Amino acid sequence: MWHTGYGIEINLSLPDLGHPGRPELLGEITARVTDRDPQLLECLAHHKGRECQSETGGKSPWMFIRRGRVGGRRPLVASHLPVTHKPTPAESAQHKATKERVVETAAKYGLDSEAEVPVANRRSVTDAVVTGPSGLRIGWEIQYHHLSPSSVHRRSANAVEHGITPLWVAKDRTASLIDRAPWARVDDMPWKDIADGKEMVIRGGYRHLEVWKCVPSSDRHCLVSEGAGHCGAIHADWFVPALCVPEKKPVYIEDLVLQSATGESVPVYVPSRGNGRAGRHMWVSADDRTLWEEIVGERTPLPLASADEDDDVITFAEQEIDRTCRAGEEDWFVSDTRPIRDLGQTTGGITLPRMPVQGSRDPMRITPVERAAASAALGCPTWELGPCAGCGQLMRRYGRYAAMYCRVCRAVLNGR
Structure with a gap:
């Protein structure tokens, strides 16, 4: 493409774009069109007086930069304006119906609610803001078409800066907003069904905390042992309602409108144990978040900075510049299908040491975190915990359903 400001050709396949003396160039050309001159970048064929295919297709010779996705690579791709996505009539109707349903439910x-709320000096508009009794403000962003990760981060950060908790709504499991901000996924429904009040189940983005003792009698698999083994530790992980044991009731969009505004449901961010730069955003009950923070011993704030993720790092093929306009040519540049981001799986969870042993000589060795985890795993208050008379591990020793020996020791004593 041609840079009209500097009067230079730009080769998007080179790390320095063909101009090693201009380190700022990449940032300038990848800026949003609304933040720069729309005619800053020009189709090179058009500039040279050759045929520009876009002109016959109803687009302009002015260009913007997007990131492609081919075979795991993320090359920069020049595309003709207009930059903004133009929703289809069906998308627009879905968007409007969902927004109105949120406002009507509030x-x-x-609850106080308002549609089309300007944020950050009117540079962005939140679809709906619902305000709870305590002043908690939830900004509903209905996003039924593709939006770049950087836009999700930027708009979420703007919302938080102005005292609004963002809540993004998607209908596609490949939506780039998933796990980049607090989110919820609903079914792809006709706008008429949405407007008529048909059930809108939250299919992704809302989870429940499950804590269990990893023993043979457990209904869940071990998180650390391969196969069907059991490690005797306490596991904690997050599950969608359908995968809870027993299965939890589904959460509907009306539930989330009310509970998010009252603080009964809250956003939480769980960093990935394998990759510190990645993690899961989810909506959970306030009680679950409190218990999780006790178990992990910390509270992880919602990330606001837009750090490059592994699948967003630009790659450069380092090829000769192509001076031919390729707009409209089939198979010239086909991006791979966007990966599914809402996998509906567990988050990786956390494993505490084997159920703590209550030694009579050192009763203080059980930490508050271990005691809270044991209480959750066994489903009893902390004051009902006590040592197994056989192995010494914490168990439900006092109160209703109390016993002297844990299940494992009882099995051993009974010869099983």
Whole structure:
């Protein structure tokens, strides 16, 4: 492409774009079109007086930069304006119906709500803001078409800066907003069904915390042992309602409108144990978040900075510049299908040491974190915990359903 400001050719396949003396060039050309001159970048064929295919297709010779996705690579690709996505009539109707449903639901519950709320000096508009009794503000962003990760981060950060908790709504499991901000996924429904009040189940983005003792009698598999083994430790992980044991009731969009505004449901960010730069955003009950923070011993704030993720790092093929306009040519540059981001799987969870042993000589060796985890795993208050008379591990020793020996020791004593 041609840079009209500097009067230079730009080769997007080179790390320095063909101009090693201009380190700022990449940032300039990848800026949003609204933040720069729309005619800054020109189709090179058009500039040279050759045929520009876009002109016959109803687009302009002015260009913008996007990131492609081919075989795991993320090359820069020049595309003709207009930059903004133009929703289809069906997308627009879905968007409007969902926004109106959020606002109407808020009104039904006696909550203050407002549609099309300007944020950050009117540079962005939140679809709907619902305000709870305590002043908690939830910014609903209905996003039924593709939006770049950087836009999700930027708009979420703007919302938080202005005292609004963002809540993004998607209908596609490949949506780039998933796990980049607090989110919820609903079914791809006709706008008429949305407007008529048909059930809108939250299919992704809302989870429940499950804590269990890893023993043979457990209904869940071990998180650390291969095969069907059991490690005797306490595991904690997050599950969608359908995968909870027993299965939890589904969460509907009306539930989330009310509970997010009242603080009964809250956003939480769980960093990936294998990759510190990645993690899961989810909506959870306030009680679950409190228990999780006790178990992990920390509270992880929602990330606001837009750090490059592994699948967003630009790659450069280092080829000769192509001076031919390729707009409209089939198979010239086909991006791979966007990967599924809402996998509906567990988050990786956390494993505490084997159920702590309550030694009579040192009763203080059990930490508050271990005691809280044991209480959750066994489903009893902390004051009902006590040592197994056989192995010394914490168990439900006092109160209702109390016993002297844990299940494992009872099995051993009974010869099983």
